[in-house]
Amino acid sequence: MPIATEDQFTDVYRAHYEDVLRFVRRRAHPTNVDDIVGETFLAAWRRRHDIPDNPRPWLFGTARRVMLNADRGMRRQSALKVHIQQSAVSADGRGTATDPAAEVECRLDLAAAWRSLAPADQEVLALHVWEQLEAREAATVLGCTRAAYTMRLARARRRLGKRLEAPAAELTALSLTPRQEPST
Structure with missing residues (x-):
């Protein structure tokens, strides 16, 4: 029919x-x-x-x-959070499997740092971490060159890293203030 x-x-x-x-x-x-x-x-x-x-x-x-x-989609989103959290723990050395308090603190810091990022940075990081796309594939998704994607990814990583180093109070303030869209 x-x-x-x-x-x-x-x-x-x-x-x-x-x-x-x-x-x-x-x-x-x-x-x-x-x-x-x-x-x-x-x-x-x-x-x-x-x-x-x-x-x-x-x-x-x-x-x-x-x-x-x-x-x-929900499982991928959860996997992204876990993957980013694990990366953050191993990158800055804070928190271990035997230190639940430090792990919770790290997760809270990561969540605040993630929320404080511009949507463009979140998207670039998500394509890399969550979707596990190669640079060429991610560039196709974003409609830019591989070089532009690689530069955006490096900048997004750097901004996330800086936010993870910032004190928790500063991150909370950053995540509550309006963000300006990047002009990249």
Whole structure:
């Protein structure tokens, strides 16, 4: 049942919205439900010519894949935080596995330092640490040359390092003040 018109899609949406919503509510965190259902129907719209005669299972499968992608994103985000935290601990020598207080202090410092960075610096560091992209690949993502990306990464690392060396009170003040976008 390829969907050829907007009215046909509207009919499918109205017929299956509640079912998809219930399906997602039973499986996803409440704060993510609306986004997942929205992404599901966006995918349905984009692939409206591929929807089978009985769209309900297809929509459930699509919702499941959207949820899996969201879960992977959350795990990558957590992995990034852990990776950065481990890098920070090993880079400055503070905190060990046997010193939980120092580890917590280091994590708090890192979180404050990360929040105080400009979004451009966060993006460059995330592409390197989280996505583990090669310089050429990250440059493609950002739409710049490999040399420009490498320079941005070096500067972002340096700024993060300086913020990690700053006293905690100074970091808190930095993260609460409005940031200016870099002009790189």
